Amino acid sequence: MSVSKILKNIVHNKLVSRGYKVYVGKLDTKEVDFVAEKNGEKLYIQVCLEFTTEDTYKREVTPLKEIKDNYPKYVVSLDNFANRNDEGIIGISLKDFLLKKTF
Numbered sequence: 001m002s003v004s005k006i007l008k009n010i011v012h013n014k015l016v017s018r019g020y021k022v023y024v025g026k027l028d029t030k031e032v033d034f035v036a037e038k039n040g041e042k043l044y045i046q047v048c049l050e051f052t053t054e055d056t057y058k059r060e061v062t063p064l065k066e067i068k069d070n071y072p073k074y075v076v077s078l079d080n081f082a083n084r085n086d087e088g089i090i091g092i093s094l095k096d097f098l099l100k101k102t103f
Contacts, residue, residue: 007094008033008047011076014098015045030063042071043103050079064089072103 015022015036025032025044034045044067046060064073065087073089076097085091092100 004047004049007049007076007078010094011045011047011097015043025063025067027063027066030066032063032067042069044071044073046075048075048077050077061086061089074103 012022012034015034018038020036020038020043022034022036025035032044033047034043036043036045044064046064048056048060050056060075064075067073074097075089075091076094077091078094
């Protein structure tokens with residue numbers, strides 16, 4: 001199993017343990033790794049190992065930018081994207097995501 005898949009499993013399991021209903025989001029031909037719903041609220045989450053190229057960055061962020069509602073959007077990563085905010089899309093390290101009490 002790849003490291004990327006393991007990271008996605010970790011994020012998925014954490015969301016489920018917090019009581020979220022979790023599914024994959026679809027936008028035309030694009031995909032959002034996780035849409036998490038609980039108590040009428042949503043979170044949109046992309047998970048990636050790192051952003052090493054501009055193409056990777058665009059691939060991960062573009063689907064989130066196309067979502068027009070105001071629910072939180074996160075990119076969970078192991079690299080320097082963490083703690084970055086791009087048009088309301090919040091970068092967060094995996095460690096901080098796992099320790100975060102609320103979203």
